[in-house]
Amino acid sequence: AQSVSQHNHHVILSEAASLELGCNYSYGGTVNLFWYVQYPGQHLQLLLKYFSGDPLVKGIKGFEAEFIKSKFSFNLRKPSVQWSDTAEYFCAVNAPGGGADGLTFGKGTHLIIQP
Amino acid sequence: DTGVSQDPRHKITKRGQNVTFRCDPISEHNRLYWYRQTLGQGPEFLTYFQNEAQLEKSRLLSDRFSAERPKGSFSTLEIQRTEQGDSAMYLCASSPGGAGIGTEAFFGQGTRLTVV
Numbered sequence: 001a002q003s004v005s006q007h008n009h010h011v012i013l014s015e016a017a018s019l020e021l022g023c024n025y026s027y028g029g030t031v032n033l034f035w036y037v038q039y040p041g042q043h044l045q046l047l048l049k050y051f052s053g054d055p056l057v058k059g060i061k062g063f064e065a066e067f068i069k070s071k072f073s074f075n076l077r078k079p080s081v082q083w084s085d086t087a088e089y090f091c092a093v094n095a096p097g098g099g100a101d102g103l104t105f106g107k108g109t110h111l112i113i114q115p
Numbered sequence: 116d117t118g119v120s121q122d123p124r125h126k127i128t129k130r131g132q133n134v135t136f137r138c139d140p141i142s143e144h145n146r147l148y149w150y151r152q153t154l155g156q157g158p159e160f161l162t163y164f165q166n167e168a169q170l171e172k173s174r175l176l177s178d179r180f181s182a183e184r185p186k187g188s189f190s191t192l193e194i195q196r197t198e199q200g201d202s203a204m205y206l207c208a209s210s211p212g213g214a215g216i217g218t219e220a221f222f223g224q225g226t227r228l229t230v231v
Contacts, residue, residue, distance in 0.1 A: 004157075034219065043118075044158070044206070044222040090157050101171055102148055103220060105157030 002027035004091050006106035013081055014114050021076040021109050023065075023091030031093045033074040034103065035065055038088040047089075050074065061085070086113045117141060119223035121207050127229045128197055135193045136226045140209030147190050148220060149182055150206040151175065158206055164190060197230045204228075 007022035025031065035047040048059025055067040065076045074091060088110050092103040120139040128134050140147045145166050150158035161180070162172045166187040176182075179197075184190040194201055204227050208220040 036222075043224045044208075046219045046221075049219055092157070101146075102160035102163050102173070103150075103158070104160065107155070108157050 002031070002093055002095060002104050004093055004104050004106035006089075006091055006109050008109050009107065010110045010112075012112045012114065015083055016080050019076070019078040019081045019085075019111070021089055021091075021111070023074045023076065023106060024072050025074065025091075025093045025104075026072060027093065027095055029095055031095050033065075033067060034092040034094075035059065035063070035074075035076050036090045036092060036105075038090070038108075040087070044090070047076070081111075081113050083113045083115050085111060087111060119207055119209050119221055121205075121223040121226050123226055124224060125227045125229075127231060130197060130199060130230055132197055133193065133195045134197060134228065135191050136205055136207075136228075138190045138192070138207030138209075138223060140188070140190070140207070141211075141221055144209035144211050144221075145187070146210045146218075146220075147184055148208040148210075149190070149192050150208065152204040152206055152225070153202075161192075194228075197228075199230045202228055202230045 003026045005024045033050040036044045037047050038044050047063050048057050050057045050067045058064045063078050088108045090108045091106040094103045122137045148163040149161040152158040161176050164184040179195045182192045204225040206225045208222045210218045210220045
Protein backbone atom coordinates (compact mmCIF):
# COMPACT_ATOMS: atom_id res chain seq x y z
CA ALA A 1 0.00 0.00 0.00
CA GLN A 2 1.19 3.49 -0.71
CA SER A 3 1.61 6.28 1.84
CA VAL A 4 2.20 10.01 1.62
CA SER A 5 4.20 12.14 4.02
CA GLN A 6 3.94 15.92 4.21
CA HIS A 7 6.74 17.34 6.29
CA ASN A 8 5.26 20.63 7.37
CA HIS A 9 1.92 20.64 9.15
CA HIS A 10 1.79 24.39 9.72
CA VAL A 11 3.61 27.05 7.72
CA ILE A 12 3.39 30.79 8.29
CA LEU A 13 4.84 33.14 5.69
CA SER A 14 4.68 36.79 4.84
CA GLU A 15 3.30 37.98 1.53
CA ALA A 16 5.82 37.82 -1.33
CA ALA A 17 7.86 35.12 0.38
CA SER A 18 8.75 31.99 -1.55
CA LEU A 19 7.02 28.75 -0.70
CA GLU A 20 8.08 25.13 -0.82
CA LEU A 21 5.95 22.38 0.73
CA GLY A 22 7.48 18.95 0.94
CA CYS A 23 5.78 15.73 -0.09
CA ASN A 24 7.24 12.23 -0.18
CA TYR A 25 5.42 9.07 -1.10
CA SER A 26 6.17 5.41 -0.74
CA TYR A 27 5.19 3.10 -3.57
CA GLY A 28 7.39 1.03 -5.83
CA GLY A 29 5.38 1.22 -9.02
CA THR A 30 4.04 3.82 -11.39
CA VAL A 31 2.06 6.54 -9.66
CA ASN A 32 0.06 9.61 -10.42
CA LEU A 33 0.74 12.58 -8.16
CA PHE A 34 -1.51 15.46 -7.17
CA TRP A 35 -1.65 18.56 -5.07
CA TYR A 36 -5.08 19.65 -3.87
CA VAL A 37 -5.96 22.86 -2.06
CA GLN A 38 -8.83 23.55 0.32
CA TYR A 39 -9.60 27.21 0.91
CA PRO A 40 -11.52 28.05 4.10
CA GLY A 41 -15.12 26.84 3.79
CA GLN A 42 -14.63 25.43 0.31
CA HIS A 43 -14.24 21.99 -1.22
CA LEU A 44 -11.00 20.38 -2.32
CA GLN A 45 -9.73 21.71 -5.62
CA LEU A 46 -6.96 20.42 -7.84
CA LEU A 47 -3.86 22.64 -8.00
CA LEU A 48 -1.80 20.46 -10.30
CA LYS A 49 -1.12 16.86 -11.29
CA TYR A 50 1.63 14.69 -12.68
CA PHE A 51 0.91 11.60 -14.75
CA SER A 52 3.94 11.30 -17.03
CA GLY A 53 6.34 13.37 -19.14
CA ASP A 54 8.01 16.57 -17.97
CA PRO A 55 8.62 16.16 -14.22
CA LEU A 56 8.14 19.90 -13.67
CA VAL A 57 4.43 20.59 -13.77
CA LYS A 58 2.71 23.92 -13.59
CA GLY A 59 -0.67 24.41 -12.02
CA ILE A 60 -3.14 27.14 -11.32
CA LYS A 61 -2.39 30.38 -9.49
CA GLY A 62 1.34 30.28 -10.14
CA PHE A 63 2.00 26.99 -8.36
CA GLU A 64 4.39 24.36 -9.70
CA ALA A 65 5.71 21.02 -8.50
CA GLU A 66 8.65 18.85 -9.41
CA PHE A 67 8.53 15.07 -9.47
CA ILE A 68 11.89 13.57 -8.48
CA LYS A 69 11.52 9.85 -8.94
CA SER A 70 14.79 8.93 -7.23
CA LYS A 71 13.68 10.78 -4.11
CA PHE A 72 10.01 9.73 -4.27
CA SER A 73 9.21 13.40 -3.87
CA PHE A 74 6.71 15.84 -5.35
CA ASN A 75 7.33 19.18 -3.68
CA LEU A 76 5.04 22.15 -4.27
CA ARG A 77 6.53 25.58 -4.94
CA LYS A 78 5.45 29.14 -5.53
CA PRO A 79 7.97 31.96 -5.93
CA SER A 80 5.86 34.69 -4.32
CA VAL A 81 2.84 33.91 -2.14
CA GLN A 82 -0.22 36.09 -1.65
CA TRP A 83 -2.58 36.49 1.27
CA SER A 84 -5.21 34.62 -0.77
CA ASP A 85 -3.01 31.49 -0.74
CA THR A 86 -3.97 30.90 2.89
CA ALA A 87 -5.43 27.40 2.79
CA GLU A 88 -4.88 23.72 3.54
CA TYR A 89 -2.70 21.92 0.99
CA PHE A 90 -2.81 18.18 0.43
CA CYS A 91 -0.43 16.00 -1.53
CA ALA A 92 -1.97 12.81 -2.91
CA VAL A 93 -0.96 9.76 -4.92
CA ASN A 94 -2.72 6.91 -6.65
CA ALA A 95 -1.66 3.88 -8.63
CA PRO A 96 -4.29 3.12 -11.28
CA GLY A 97 -4.10 -0.43 -12.47
CA GLY A 98 -2.11 -1.34 -9.38
CA GLY A 99 -5.19 -2.00 -7.31
CA ALA A 100 -5.06 1.45 -5.79
CA ASP A 101 -7.22 3.69 -7.89
CA GLY A 102 -8.36 5.70 -4.92
CA LEU A 103 -6.21 8.60 -3.80
CA THR A 104 -3.96 8.34 -0.76
CA PHE A 105 -3.57 11.75 0.85
CA GLY A 106 -1.01 13.21 3.17
CA LYS A 107 -2.14 14.82 6.41
CA GLY A 108 -2.03 18.27 4.87
CA THR A 109 -0.16 21.51 5.44
CA HIS A 110 -1.98 24.47 6.88
CA LEU A 111 -0.52 27.54 5.20
CA ILE A 112 -1.09 30.99 6.65
CA ILE A 113 0.04 34.05 4.71
CA GLN A 114 0.40 37.18 6.78
CA PRO A 115 -0.20 40.50 4.99
CA ASP B 116 -24.23 23.85 -10.95
CA THR B 117 -22.36 21.04 -12.67
CA GLY B 118 -20.10 20.09 -9.76
CA VAL B 119 -20.33 17.14 -7.40
CA SER B 120 -23.31 17.54 -5.11
CA GLN B 121 -23.69 15.99 -1.66
CA ASP B 122 -26.73 15.86 0.58
CA PRO B 123 -27.16 16.62 3.39
CA ARG B 124 -24.38 19.06 4.18
CA HIS B 125 -24.67 18.44 7.89
CA LYS B 126 -26.12 15.55 9.88
CA ILE B 127 -26.37 15.16 13.64
CA THR B 128 -27.48 11.76 14.84
CA LYS B 129 -27.67 9.82 18.06
CA ARG B 130 -25.34 6.91 18.61
CA GLY B 131 -26.86 3.70 17.32
CA GLN B 132 -28.97 5.32 14.61
CA ASN B 133 -28.55 4.66 10.91
CA VAL B 134 -27.68 7.45 8.50
CA THR B 135 -27.58 7.67 4.72
CA PHE B 136 -25.76 10.21 2.58
CA ARG B 137 -26.25 10.90 -1.09
CA CYS B 138 -23.76 11.95 -3.75
CA ASP B 139 -24.57 13.15 -7.26
CA PRO B 140 -21.43 13.10 -9.40
CA ILE B 141 -20.63 15.28 -12.36
CA SER B 142 -22.76 14.13 -15.25
CA GLU B 143 -21.15 11.40 -17.35
CA HIS B 144 -18.35 10.77 -14.88
CA ASN B 145 -18.21 7.01 -14.61
CA ARG B 146 -16.04 6.85 -11.50
CA LEU B 147 -17.31 7.79 -8.08
CA TYR B 148 -15.31 7.76 -4.84
CA TRP B 149 -16.11 8.05 -1.14
CA TYR B 150 -13.60 9.43 1.36
CA ARG B 151 -13.69 10.23 5.07
CA GLN B 152 -11.83 13.14 6.63
CA THR B 153 -11.34 13.75 10.32
CA LEU B 154 -9.94 16.86 11.95
CA GLY B 155 -6.26 17.38 11.25
CA GLN B 156 -6.06 14.55 8.75
CA GLY B 157 -6.17 14.24 5.02
CA PRO B 158 -9.08 12.48 3.34
CA GLU B 159 -8.98 8.68 3.67
CA PHE B 160 -10.20 6.51 0.82
CA LEU B 161 -13.23 4.36 1.59
CA THR B 162 -14.48 2.90 -1.68
CA TYR B 163 -15.03 3.57 -5.36
CA PHE B 164 -17.34 2.64 -8.20
CA GLN B 165 -16.78 2.26 -11.90
CA ASN B 166 -20.30 2.83 -13.18
CA GLU B 167 -22.47 0.64 -10.94
CA ALA B 168 -19.71 -1.80 -9.97
CA GLN B 169 -17.97 -1.35 -6.63
CA LEU B 170 -14.35 -2.12 -7.52
CA GLU B 171 -12.32 -1.31 -4.45
CA LYS B 172 -13.02 -1.10 -0.71
CA SER B 173 -10.69 0.12 2.01
CA ARG B 174 -10.18 -1.74 5.27
CA LEU B 175 -11.69 1.36 6.85
CA LEU B 176 -15.05 0.33 5.42
CA SER B 177 -16.34 -1.84 8.25
CA ASP B 178 -19.39 -4.04 7.85
CA ARG B 179 -21.53 -1.22 9.27
CA PHE B 180 -20.81 0.79 6.13
CA SER B 181 -22.40 0.08 2.79
CA ALA B 182 -22.27 2.01 -0.44
CA GLU B 183 -24.35 1.63 -3.56
CA ARG B 184 -24.53 3.12 -7.00
CA PRO B 185 -27.50 1.27 -8.44
CA LYS B 186 -27.80 2.91 -11.84
CA GLY B 187 -24.28 4.14 -12.26
CA SER B 188 -25.27 7.71 -11.52
CA PHE B 189 -25.84 8.88 -7.93
CA SER B 190 -24.48 6.96 -4.97
CA THR B 191 -25.51 6.46 -1.36
CA LEU B 192 -23.35 5.72 1.66
CA GLU B 193 -25.14 4.19 4.63
CA ILE B 194 -23.73 3.83 8.12
CA GLN B 195 -25.61 1.48 10.41
CA ARG B 196 -25.51 1.63 14.20
CA THR B 197 -23.45 4.80 14.21
CA GLU B 198 -20.66 5.23 16.76
CA GLN B 199 -19.02 8.41 18.00
CA GLY B 200 -15.90 7.45 16.07
CA ASP B 201 -17.89 7.79 12.85
CA SER B 202 -18.03 11.55 13.33
CA ALA B 203 -16.20 12.99 10.34
CA MET B 204 -16.60 14.76 7.03
CA TYR B 205 -17.66 12.32 4.32
CA LEU B 206 -16.46 13.40 0.90
CA CYS B 207 -17.59 12.25 -2.49
CA ALA B 208 -15.59 12.70 -5.66
CA SER B 209 -16.05 11.77 -9.29
CA SER B 210 -13.80 11.43 -12.29
CA PRO B 211 -14.22 10.61 -15.96
CA GLY B 212 -11.35 8.11 -16.10
CA GLY B 213 -11.55 4.57 -17.34
CA ALA B 214 -9.66 1.65 -15.88
CA GLY B 215 -5.91 2.23 -15.70
CA ILE B 216 -6.15 5.85 -16.80
CA GLY B 217 -5.01 8.55 -14.42
CA THR B 218 -7.47 11.38 -14.20
CA GLU B 219 -8.21 13.99 -11.62
CA ALA B 220 -11.02 13.63 -9.14
CA PHE B 221 -13.51 16.43 -8.53
CA PHE B 222 -14.72 16.73 -4.96
CA GLY B 223 -18.02 17.74 -3.45
CA GLN B 224 -18.48 19.94 -0.39
CA GLY B 225 -18.90 16.94 1.86
CA THR B 226 -21.39 15.83 4.49
CA ARG B 227 -20.36 16.57 8.06
CA LEU B 228 -21.59 13.83 10.39
CA THR B 229 -21.72 14.36 14.14
CA VAL B 230 -22.67 11.39 16.31
CA VAL B 231 -23.78 12.39 19.81
